[in-house]
Every structure is written in structure tokens, then in C-alpha cells.
Amino acid sequence: MSRILVVGSTALDSVETPSGKADNALGGSAFYFSAAASLLSPVSLVGVIGGDFPDEEIQFLRERGVDMAGLEVVADGKTFRWGGRYHENMNDRDTLFTELNVFEQFKPVIPAEQQDSELLFLANIQPDLQLSVLDQMSGPRLVITDTMNLWIDIALEGLKKVIARTDILIVNDEESRMITGEGNSLRGARALQAMGPKVVIVKKGEHGALMVGGEGELFSVPAYPLEQVVDPTGAGDSFAGGFVGSLARDGAQDWTALRRAMTWGSAMASYCVQGFSVRALRDLDQQKALARYEDFRRLAGIPEPRR
Amino acid sequence: MSRILVVGSTALDSVETPSGKADNALGGSAFYFSAAASLLSPVSLVGVIGGDFPDEEIQFLRERGVDMAGLEVVADGKTFRWGGRYHENMNDRDTLFTELNVFEQFKPVIPAEQQDSELLFLANIQPDLQLSVLDQMSGPRLVITDTMNLWIDIALEGLKKVIARTDILIVNDEESRMITGEGNSLRGARALQAMGPKVVIVKKGEHGALMVGGEGELFSVPAYPLEQVVDPTGAGDSFAGGFVGSLARDGAQDWTALRRAMTWGSAMASYCVQGFSVRALRDLDQQKALARYEDFRRLAGIPEPRR
Numbered sequence: 001m002s003r004i005l006v007v008g009s010t011a012l013d014s015v016e017t018p019s020g021k022a023d024n025a026l027g028g029s030a031f032y033f034s035a036a037a038s039l040l041s042p043v044s045l046v047g048v049i050g051g052d053f054p055d056e057e058i059q060f061l062r063e064r065g066v067d068m069a070g071l072e073v074v075a076d077g078k079t080f081r082w083g084g085r086y087h088e089n090m091n092d093r094d095t096l097f098t099e100l101n102v103f104e105q106f107k108p109v110i111p112a113e114q115q116d117s118e119l120l121f122l123a124n125i126q127p128d129l130q131l132s133v134l135d136q137m138s139g140p141r142l143v144i145t146d147t148m149n150l151w152i153d154i155a156l157e158g159l160k161k162v163i164a165r166t167d168i169l170i171v172n173d174e175e176s177r178m179i180t181g182e183g184n185s186l187r188g189a190r191a192l193q194a195m196g197p198k199v200v201i202v203k204k205g206e207h208g209a210l211m212v213g214g215e216g217e218l219f220s221v222p223a224y225p226l227e228q229v230v231d232p233t234g235a236g237d238s239f240a241g242g243f244v245g246s247l248a249r250d251g252a253q254d255w256t257a258l259r260r261a262m263t264w265g266s267a268m269a270s271y272c273v274q275g276f277s278v279r280a281l282r283d284l285d286q287q288k289a290l291a292r293y294e295d296f297r298r299l300a301g302i303p304e305p306r307r
Numbered sequence: 308m309s310r311i312l313v314v315g316s317t318a319l320d321s322v323e324t325p326s327g328k329a330d331n332a333l334g335g336s337a338f339y340f341s342a343a344a345s346l347l348s349p350v351s352l353v354g355v356i357g358g359d360f361p362d363e364e365i366q367f368l369r370e371r372g373v374d375m376a377g378l379e380v381v382a383d384g385k386t387f388r389w390g391g392r393y394h395e396n397m398n399d400r401d402t403l404f405t406e407l408n409v410f411e412q413f414k415p416v417i418p419a420e421q422q423d424s425e426l427l428f429l430a431n432i433q434p435d436l437q438l439s440v441l442d443q444m445s446g447p448r449l450v451i452t453d454t455m456n457l458w459i460d461i462a463l464e465g466l467k468k469v470i471a472r473t474d475i476l477i478v479n480d481e482e483s484r485m486i487t488g489e490g491n492s493l494r495g496a497r498a499l500q501a502m503g504p505k506v507v508i509v510k511k512g513e514h515g516a517l518m519v520g521g522e523g524e525l526f527s528v529p530a531y532p533l534e535q536v537v538d539p540t541g542a543g544d545s546f547a548g549g550f551v552g553s554l555a556r557d558g559a560q561d562w563t564a565l566r567r568a569m570t571w572g573s574a575m576a577s578y579c580v581q582g583f584s585v586r587a588l589r590d591l592d593q594q595k596a597l598a599r600y601e602d603f604r605r606l607a608g609i610p611e612p613r614r
Contacts, residue, residue: 089490183396185513186532206492207514210532220606222527225493225517250613260610293612299527302604303567305597306557 002248005114007133008123010047014083019230025277026057029123032234035281036241036268038064041248044114046070048106050077060282077102110136121244124148127158144168152178164196172203221262224270231276235269242268267292309555312421314440315430317354321390326537332584333364336430339541342588343548343575345371348555351421353377355413357384384409417443428551431455434465451475459485471503479510528569531577538583542576549575574599
């Protein structure tokens with residue numbers, strides 16, 4: 001078992017979808033990631049919240065062994081808040097408000113005992129902050145990076161520096177196209193590999209995800225077919241949580257471990273979207289999660305050919 | 308091994324894509340289907356061509372054992388011709404011309420010795436013609452049906468009658484949405500099952516395909532990641548060819564046989580789009596096809612979980 005450090009956003013979200021709404025619910029890339037990863041492996045989290053943060057919201061993460069020594073509390077500040085409304089198709093959304101609050105001045109400080117973590121997940125935050133985290137780390141480690149369209153638009157040079165220091169890059173198909181100019185997933189992934197990462201994962205939402213490794217290493221995992229998506233927020237972060245959590249649990253990074261991790265990522269994402277905020281992940285246990293993993297094996301299992 | 312009968316369009320296509328162009332090349336749903344299915348099983352084809360048809364174009368199908376006794380030749384007529392141009396993204400296309408010619412008066416006549424074929428593939432043609440084929444058949448058989456957006460727009464009532472008499476329906480995600488009003492693939496497939504078919508396959512182009520059967524029967528196969536698509540024409544018909552060809556070869560229709568068939572469908576479609584017209588399928592042999600099937604098993608194979 002390897003140790004995971006995640007650095008990312010920690011927020012309170014207010015979300016409306018065709019299925020309903022949730023106000024001031026747990027959100028942010030690092031919380032979603034931790035909710036998923038902690039089902040598979042211990043996690044240490046670095047982020048920032050305000051004095052207004054309802055501590056009971058993260059009690060379940062503590063119970064799952066998430067180390068929050070690196071979660072800075074600005075007593076006289078307000079927690080980062082985001083509000084959004086999803087369209088009927090669940091793929092498009094409008095941002096209703098963004099209040100950065102304490103996140104605006106966030107300077108991640110990695111506790112000394114986390115600086116040699118074997119697995120570092122750079123969740124979606126400003127690329128310069130991701131770089132400052134990399135600079136605080138010591139020893140060999142596997143760096144897994146996520147980002148978003150905003151940073152590609154306004155901080156591409158910084159993002160490219162992060163990508164150059166990344167081992168496994170997780171993007172969605174639109175982000176890949178924005179960075180590389182390639183509409184073809186495979187060519188896009190190859191172009192991203194040329195920027196540094198040995199492995200590139202292209203997420204395709206309801207269409208699953210593709211992982212591209214070395215020569216001849218291609219792996220595709222479907223999304224779990226769901227009759228209803230309640231709230232897509234955090235699906236990507238939950239995917240990353242399942243992915244990195246599985247690598248940590250395996251303590252290995254070979255192609256088999258990577259394919260297993262992709263499946264755990266998809267399983268966690270499929271649970272995430274079945275409830276608002278982190279609720280479905282909070283209610284999940286190892287046994288139910290394993291059952292979903294086995295569902296994926298049935299869903300994607302190709303029989304031997306007749307010869 | 309079961310016997311396959313396919314009834315569909317038989318055409319000469321002129322296609323332009325970002326990769327180049329082909330003029331008056333073999334096209335039409337029944338020819339694409341046969342080019343793929345004949346690699347796995349004998350096929351009998353029913354269609355119509357004009358006296359202008361270059362017979363050498365289908366010599367390779369004869370060599371693969373395709374029975375063309377039901378291919379009507381209207382000596383003083385012209386073959387159905389279609390011309391199209393694909394956009395840069397390869398998903399959208401403009402129809403440049405459609406000359407129905409002998410296809411306008413096509414009344415499929417099923418030769419007596421084919422009327423009891425165990426597997427009937429109703430390729431994409433006018434629903435009333437599909438119904439007339441069903442009325443000519445005798446004995447128990449498995450009916451697999453394809454269609455297109457045009458018939459959903461202008462002949463939905465006839466199409467619904469065909470669907471009611473169909474065992475396995477193959478549609479793409481857009482067609483499913485048009486027929487059922489459901490944007491969600493799984494709910495769309497369930498709504499289509501309520502119209503008759505026991506099994507519904509929803510094709511998603513570059514995102515693979517989903518098969519929905521009975522309780523707990525879900526199967527997802529990815530599309531093969533290709534760096535270049537030369538010509539997407541006929542991918543759906545080739546998918547159907549691999550699918551039905553595999554069912555015929557297995558002589559079985561259980562869930563394992565259906566999953567194997569989905570994989571053969573995807574393998575054939577992935578070859579189809581690597582060349583203009585049926586060229587890549589024509590150049591394919593059983594050994595190369597089997598290698599692609601094995602590529603799919605590597606691409607989609609999920610390792611056992613660690614417990």
C-alpha cells in the first residue's frame with residue numbers, strides 16, 4: 001500500500017439538476033477525490049476552508065482515515081462556494097456564481113510528513129499552485145494530474161510545466177482537444193504524451209474513458225449505463241479518486257494495475273453521479289463498491305473467440 | 308452454422324473525405340454487410356442492380372461464398388448511386404446526390420430456397436419493403452433489423468410494425484432518441500424493447516456500442532481507437548455483418564454468443580473505416596480479423612479486483 005497526497009479545491013456547492021437541488025453541500029475536487037479514494041486506501045488532503053465550514057460534513061472522511069492535517073482553516077474567512085445549474089442533457093451547465101473567498105489566497109503548504117508521499121494527485125487547481133506543490137515534494141513519486149478548461153484558456157504555459165512533470169495525466173476529450181488541437185482521442189493522447197506523461201487518460205463522460213500507455217498499450221473502459229444521473233458534479237474527481245486509490249492499494253503501477261485502477265475510477269464515478277454532492281460516495285462501502293467493480297467486468301467482458 | 312439472408316440496398320457510392328475520394332465504388336447496406344459477414348459465415352443476398360453495374364466489384368464476395376441468386380439485375384436500368392462528402396470531424400456529412408434508379412421500383416423477391424433461412428438481416432431499406440420480406444419468410448427465424456433517420460422521419464408507422472416483428476434491433480444513439488424521445492441510451496433501449504425486440508443494440512460511433520438484453524444483461528464494447536478514419540461509410544452495416552456473421556458461425560443466440568457477436572461487429576466496423584468503400588474488408592482475411600478480435604479483448608479486458 002502506497003500513501004496518497006491530494007491537493008485541490010475544497011468547497012461548498014449549490015447545484016440544481018433536473019433531478020432536484022442541493023445547497024451548500026460538500027464539493028471541490030479534493031473532497032470528491034478523497035470520498036472515492038478513501039474507500040480503497042488512506043489519503044492525506046491539503047486544501048483550505050473558512051470558519052463557516054460545517055465540520056460535520058467531513059466527519060465521514062475522517063472515519064475513513066483521511067488525514068486532514070493539511071486542511072488549513074481560515075477562521076475569519078469564508079469557504080469557496082460554487083453554484084451551478086445543469087441543463088436537461090446533464091452535459092451542459094451554467095455557473096450561477098463563484099465566490100473564491102479563502103481560496104483566492106490559497107498557498108498550499110505540504111506538511112513535512114507528507115512531502116515524501118509515493119502518490120501525488122494534483123487535483124484541478126491553478127497550475128502555479130500545482131507547481132508549488134511539486135516543488136515542496138521530496139523523493140521519487142508518481143504524479144497524477146487533473147486540470148480544467150479554465151486553466152487551458154488562461155494559464156496554458158504554467159499548465160504545460162505541470163504536464164512536463166506529470167507521470168499520468170487525466171483530461172477529458174474537450175481538454176485534450178483544447179491543449180493539442182487534435183479532435184481524435186488517440187492522436188490527442190499521443191500529443192499529450194509527447195509533452196511528458198508516460199500515461200494519458202482521456203475521459204469521455206457517459207462514453208467511458210481511454211487510457212494510452214506505451215507501445216501497444218491501449219485500454220478502454222465503458223461508463224456504467226445508468227437510467228438516471230442525479231448530479232454529474234465531481235464525476236471526474238471521483239474517477240481520479242478510484243484510479244489513484246486503486247494504484248495505492250495495489251502498490252504497483254504496471255499495466256495490469258493501471259487497468260484495474262481505470263475500472264475503480266469508473267466504478268466510483270458511476271456511484272458519484274447517482275446522488276447530489278458526495279452523498280452516494282459517502283453511503284458507499286467496500287462491499288457495494290466491489291460489487292460495482294464486478295458489474296464492470298460483466299459489462300465489458302469479451303468472450304473468447306471461436307476458432 | 309446457421310444460414311444468413313440479407314435484404315438491403317446495393318449501390319455505387321462516390322465519397323469524399325478529408326483522406327481522399329472514391330468514385331463509383333461498391334456501396335449500399337447489403338454489400339457492406341456481406342463483405343463483413345462473409346468472413347465468418349455463408350451469406351445469401353437479395354438486392355437490385357442495373358445493367359451498368361461493374362460485376363468485377365463483387366467477384367470477391369462470390370469467392371467468399373456469398374450467394375447472389377437473389378441479386379436482381381435490371382439490364383436496361385441504372386444502379387442506385389449515392390454521393391456524399393464528409394466534414395473534417397468525420398461525423399457529419401453532406402449528401403451531394405441520390406439517384407435511386409432501379410432501387411426506386413425495388414420489390415424484394417426472396418428465392419424459395421432462402422425463405423427458411425435461420426437468420427434474417429433486414430438492412431436499412433424502406434420499412435414497407437422490410438415488411439414484405441418478413442411476409443415471404445417461412446419457419447422460425449431470428450430477425451435482426453437496421454434502419455435510418457430518413458424512415459423514422461417519413462415512415463415511422465411502418466417502421467414500428469417492423470420493430471414489433473424484430474428479435475434484435477440495431478440503431479444508433481440518434482435513431483434511438485428520434486424513435487423514443489429518450490436521450491439516455493439505457494432508457495431508450497428499454498423503450499425500444501417495449502416495442503418488441505428482446506435485444507437492442509445502440510451504436511455510438513467512435514464511442515462503441517451498448518447491448519441491452521434481459522434482466523441484468525448489459526454489454527458495452529468500445530470502438531477500436533484509430534489514429535485515422537479514412538471513410539466512415541458502411542461502418543454500421545459492417546458492424547451488423549460481423550454481428551450476424553458471428554451468430555451464424557456460433558449457431559447460438561445465448562448471451563455469450565451475443566457478446567461475441569458484438570465484438571465481431573466492432574472488429575469489422577473498425578476495419579471498414581480504414582479504407583474507402585469495402586476495400587479494407589475486401590483485403591481482410593480470417594487471420595487478420597481474428598487478430599483484431601484479440602486486440603479488442605486486450606483493449607477491454609478488466610483484471611480481477613484485489614480483495
